[in-house]
Amino acid sequence: MPTTFETGPVRVRVPATSANLGPGFDALGLALGLHDDVSAEVTTGDVRVAVTGQGAGELPADDRHLVVRAMRATFEVLGGQPPGLSVECVNRIPQARGLGSSSAAIVAGVQLARALVVDGTRRMDDAAALRLAAEIEGHPDNVAPCLLGGFTVAWTEESGARAVTLPVAGGVRPTVFVPVERGLTAEARAALPGSVPHADAALTAGRAALLVHALTSEPALLLPATVDRLHQHYRAAGMPGTYALVTALRAAGVPAVVSGAGPTVLAFTEPPEGFEPGMDCQIWRLPIDVSGALVSRGRLGHAERDPVAAGRKS
Secondary structure, three states: OOOOEOOOOEEEEEEEEEEOOOOOOOOEEEEEEEEEEEEEEEEOOOEEEEEEEOOOOOOOOOOOOHHHHHHHHHHHHHOOOOOEEEEEEEEOOOOOOOOOHHHHHHHHHHHHHHHHEOOHHHHOOHHHHHHHHHHHHOOOOOHHHHHHOOEEEEEEEOOEEEEEEEOOOOOOOOEEEEEOOOOOHHHHHHOOOOOOOHHHHHHHHHHHHHHHHHHHOOHHHHHHHOOOOOOOHHHHHHOHHHHHHHHHHHHOOOOEEEOOOOOOEEEOOOOOOOOOOOOOEEEEEOOEOOOOOEEEEOOOOOOOOOOOOOOOEO
16 A cells, blocks of 8 residues: 655653652563643654753664654555655653663654554554554653553563553652763663573562552552562772662662663652752653643744743642
């Protein structure tokens, strides 16, 4: 079937995400109320990308941009490439901080391409979109909550990535501590050993199961449910400030974990009044995003173009 493209612009709002959530390594993720807004339109010219907000002046403005690369991969699956693209990104998710900025770009690209192809969402359903996004990203724990919203459990089968969304219990009030320094997922993964003691694996598996129960039914169990022996302490040497903050929060009774590969710290409840993080960071209290990636027609409006209007609470 030949590929026919829509003539007008489309836009998508994608949420930040926190993955792993402690013991749920490469499986659990949570969508947060901090968003990037991206619009795209098929043109007769070349590829142009405009970026404002996070990453402005740093991210590429051509085919190398991750949104465009994800769009190209999606167009390929859908049967054809457009002659040109005009893309506008208003980024609010910090880059390389463990809040899913790359997954947001990938999901945005996949969703925009689906919307720009006539019958694109029918030819590539949500399950196929998740599989493609996870294939581009390399693992599904961030792309799943970004695409679907809420709290997700993701896994990979021979056919590709799959995920389920579960409701979050009341009383879960995410707070993120976002350091000035950046981190790289590849470097964080390089710090992990090839194997771990059986006792550590068994303990972490049990806590991951408990974490699903705690997040969906009994938040009072979040502190013991977020104990992890698979990855966080192995990464401590590369981000000592992050690990010290997690330790201090947990000592104060706050269930806290490294967000994704770090260096951001995610707390599932608010810290005690007067708590000092001990590092240079921004502290944001964010709602849980339950909508995931939202696609609509038209260009970005004035509100979407504001790089600081993200719905976050300070």
